[in-house]
Amino acid sequence: MIVPFWLSQPWMGALLRLLVEDPIIIMRRKKVLVWPLSTEEHPIMSHTRLMACLLSGKACENLASWKPGTSKQYRSHINRYKDTWDVKPVLTKLKQLEPLQSLPLKELTLKLVMLMALTQAARVQTLHLLVLKNISIKEEAISVWLGDNIKQCRPGFNIQSVKFFPYTKDESLCVCRTLRTYLEKTEHLRDETGKKDGRLLISFIKPHKPVSRDTIARWIKHVLTISGIDSTKYTASSVRSAAASQARSMSVPIRHIMSKAGWSRESTFAKHYNKEIVQEGDPFQDAVLD
Structure with a gap:
């Protein structure tokens, strides 16, 4: 072959x-x-x-x-x-990154990126393509547009925006709350660079330019490392299988998992993403964060 x-x-x-x-x-x-x-x-x-x-x-x-x-x-x-990591140690670490208003921009950025990746079973490419232009911030959800097509795009499935929902069970794990704080803290930095409608994720190091996919992948691996996950074994792309496997273990229907991750066939999830969770110590989001 x-x-x-x-x-x-x-x-x-x-x-x-x-x-x-x-x-x-x-x-x-x-x-x-x-x-x-x-x-x-x-x-x-x-x-x-x-x-x-x-x-x-x-x-x-x-x-x-x-x-x-x-x-x-x-x-x-x-x-x-053949297996994937347990999300619980990562969630425990993210809960510790509080209060948001006093967090350094680096820690706030790391928390936001991991929460977005987990709650959307998102690829690094998806996070990289998020833009501020036409962002819709409402109490019930935040919709962020994509600047280009993502890998899952195909006839009948052409996702153009990502919708983040509040998590009321635990505010420390709420992606919407974290995103709002991030936008507030980076607003003046975007004014300085003149790119208020550009990429959502910018560097926490001067001159605060939009970051590459590789940088976002390094951020995710760093969160895995500080959470006690073996980042030499698991890459940034492993977030999709970890989130999907956690959702499945919490009995989220397959159709919801497939819709969230953009899979067209159940066999794709069953073969490549439904993995044994290695224990370390919307309905999809609730299952992942619960």
Whole structure:
């Protein structure tokens, strides 16, 4: 089987467990992968390579037969995708980041980013695309528009904004309250840069410019680290599986989980995101934060 060498994908762990020999990385060269009806190079080749895999019909957990270097390189990726982290230690840490008004901008930003990621099962790309233009702030919800299409967009599902709902059970975990405070604290910084309608998330370091996706991913990993989660095993993208698995464990109907995360098929959630939660010590949001 020929697949993209894309270690961040949730299916990678399952694929690696089916390997019977060392995978072969296909070196990048011109037109190694083209569109089926033309000679144009496939756009995926601009940011990844291909991997040739000899697979078995049964998952193999024993990597003893692999070469030492290969075994060490891929064992961490196999372990990464077979389970997910427990959200409770992260929520405990977020509760401690109070009161909001006296929090330094760094801590306030970290809290907001993690709350948005958890309550929306959001990709880093989604958080990065949030913009202030035409933001709607109401008592019942805050709607934030996206500056571009996200990965889940497809015919019949073209999400253009993200709606955040208040969490009245515990104000310290309310994403709307945290977002309002963040907007208040960053308003004068946006006035200075002249980008009041630009990206929602800006750097907490001068000159407070809009941040990249990589920066947002580092923020999420930092929150995992300070919450006692192994951030060498779990990446920023693991928030989706952690939130979705927590919601499922709290008996949230599959249709609500799929709607929140933008999945079109139940098999996608069942195969790649419904994972065993590793214990460390709207209905979707309530289940995640409860």
